[in-house]
Amino acid sequence: MIDFSLTDEQKALRDMAREFAKNEIIPKSAHHDETGEYPMDILKKAWEVGLMNLHIEAENNGAEMSDFDEMIVAEELNYGCSGVATAILANNLALAPVLVGASKELKKKFVEPMTREFKLAAYAVTEPGAGSDVAGIRTTAVRKGDEYIVNGSKQWITNAGVSDWMFVLTKTDPSAGHKGMTGFIIDSKSHGVIIGKKEKNMGQKCSDTRAVTFEDVRVPIDQVVGKEGEGFKIAMAAFDHTRPAVAIGAVGVARSAFEHALRYANTRNTFGKPISSNQGIAFMLAEMARDIEAGRLLAWQAAWLIDNGYKNTYQASIAKAFCADMCMRVATDAVQIFGGYGFNNEYPVEKLMRDAKIFQIYEGTSQIQRVIISKFLNDGKGIEGPNI
Ligand SMILES: Cc1cc2nc3c(=O)[nH]c(=O)nc-3n(C[C@H](O)[C@H](O)[C@H](O)COP(=O)(O)OP(=O)(O)OC[C@H]3O[C@@H](n4cnc5c(N)ncnc54)[C@H](O)[C@@H]3O)c2cc1C
The missing domain is CATH 2.40.110.10 (Butyryl-CoA Dehydrogenase, subunit A, domain 2)
Known part of the structure; x- marks a missing residue:
């Protein structure tokens, strides 16, 4: 039953989100970071190509994508720029409690129009x-x-x-x-x-x-x-859907920082050889790659569980805590690998380190995720893995 392969539709979705990040987000990311200008044009394009409001049900004219599908989209958009991605994906956050708890009539009034018109x-x-x-x-x-x-x-x-x-x-x-x-x-x-x-x-x-x-x-x-x-019950249930998405967003930022660091480490020479040929740097890169893979799997697991009808609160908190802390660590190490250039905004990793920090704060801080994980452990649940 366990299968890590993506369907053809999911591969097409990933390719589309990746192209979107490459063509629409990355070229404008530094501008939006420097000016703080809201990326409205990018959002409108994202809406047009179907990268917003992913989970609206088919009966409300939506794409009814799964939480796992969001893993694919959110990693790529955050790889492009997490400021832009947060703006794009904020609709999913607002929609989460509504899709969990609202009546058919309320969805018709506020949710269905979002599929016909660009709305935030x-x-x-x-x-x-x-x-x-x-x-x-x-x-x-x-x-x-x-x-x-x-x-x-x-x-x-x-x-x-x-x-x-x-x-x-x-x-x-x-x-x-x-x-x-x-x-x-x-x-x-x-x-x-x-x-x-x-x-x-x-x-x-x-x-x-x-x-x-x-x-x-x-x-x-x-x-x-x-x-x-x-309200409290609905807001908490919404977190089971949104925390995996935030976790995978952190994976996207970490992947970007890692790729910049790897490229730089292979081209920057000290003492007559690339810095990547030093074990101290090579091991940092190896650990970055290891932790990105682990984070992605945790986020995927949390999304897969809820998509398949299992309660995922524990796994969603583990994914969110791990990925947020991992992203901060990877971005900080990327700055370290760039040396002095890492500290300068002419180079990309400085922005990534600033962007990484918020993953440890929004959607429940890293401490709050640990509070939730501890509660499960104290109740004698969790440690054996998903009981499914
Ligand atoms: C850029 C940004 C965007 C955001 N977007 C949204 C949004 O769209 N909608 C929304 O509703 N909110 C949003 N938030 C709010 C965010 O979710 C909160 O900031 C976050 O939940 C932390 O709450 P707080 O800032 O009040 O910190 P506090 O709750 O005051 O916590 C302060 C510190 O104490 C720690 N702490 C608190 N309680 C405990 C405990 N029991 N055990 C151990 N440590 C503890 C925290 O981890 C933190 O380190 C956003 C925040 C930011 C900065």
């Missing part, structure tokens, strides 16, 4: 006072007749400034802990939605990250995702 969405969960501790959010939604009134603030929301709608997690019953949380789709143009200025981040500079404030925003009751009180 954002996932708004984190708040100024609550990132890792999702149950600690303070945004409230209070029912009034046929509407909810939403008040609160969100922080670090990718694509907030360009979004048509947002998935917003709120508290509808603050006394009930995570059972009192409810997710909504909120139209970004609604009265009372205030979008903050674009943040100036260390890496992935063209990705649009902003604070969002909700001031008495009126949301129709039919825009609840799932049922009142199910």
Whole structure:
């Protein structure tokens, strides 16, 4: 049953994503890093060729790709530039809780139009006072007749400034802990939605990250995702789909850093020979290649499990933690192999090291992944591998 070969369709998808990265992303990546300009043209092209909104169901006119298919696309796009890739793939993140929990009618209203028209969405969960501790959010939604009134603030929301709608997690019953949380789709143009200025981040500079404030925003009751009180459960279930995608994104960045380092190590001479002929450098490269392969397999496993109907929370956290830490290590080693040139923005690995850092932070930090893994271990689960 275990089979690591890609189908002909998956090979074609990989080739298409790879060509897209080569022709549309890589030539513009330095420009978008330097200027921070949002890569709207690239996103529109990605939408046209079918590299966005991968998982929308066929009944809503979507491609209904699997999480494994996203592994193929996300690695290639992140290999091209992870700032651009994060912008492209943010729709998948916003769609994840909606595809997991929303009613048919709500999907028809907000999801199906994304297949006919270029539209962007954002996932708004984190708040100024609550990132890792999702149950600690303070945004409230209070029912009034046929509407909810939403008040609160969100922080670090990718694509907030360009979004048509947002998935917003709120508290509808603050006394009930995570059972009192409810997710909504909120139209970004609604009265009372205030979008903050674009943040100036260390890496992935063209990705649009902003604070969002909700001031008495009126949301129709039919825009609840799932049922009142199910928001935490739905947001957590969405992570099972999105963490493998973030993990494989880190693999894409690491692969790019590795390839630059390998090429450089074979052409840079010291003491009359290429630096790659020194075991100290050759072993660094060997370890980079080893860890990229391991990371890819972990991400593939996590995606394969959920595609095949198995719970993958443990494997998704392992993949996310391993790949994020691996990517940071590989990018740092790539800078080391470039020596002084690695520290300079005329050479590509400096950007990759800055871009790598965020993988250890968003979609649950590296520490939070370890908290989740530890919980499984303490419950006596996990270590024997997937029980399938
Ligand atoms: C560029 C960028 C894009 C983002 N995009 C989005 C988005 O689109 N939507 C969204 O909702 N959020 C988004 N985020 C938010 C991101 O998910 C959070 O920043 C992240 O979850 C961490 O939360 P925090 O920043 O509040 O850190 P905190 O939760 O305050 O954590 C601070 C430090 O403490 C550690 N820590 C916390 N709790 C524990 C614990 N129990 N045990 C051990 N260590 C712990 C953390 O690992 C971290 O090192 C984005 C963030 C950035 C920077």
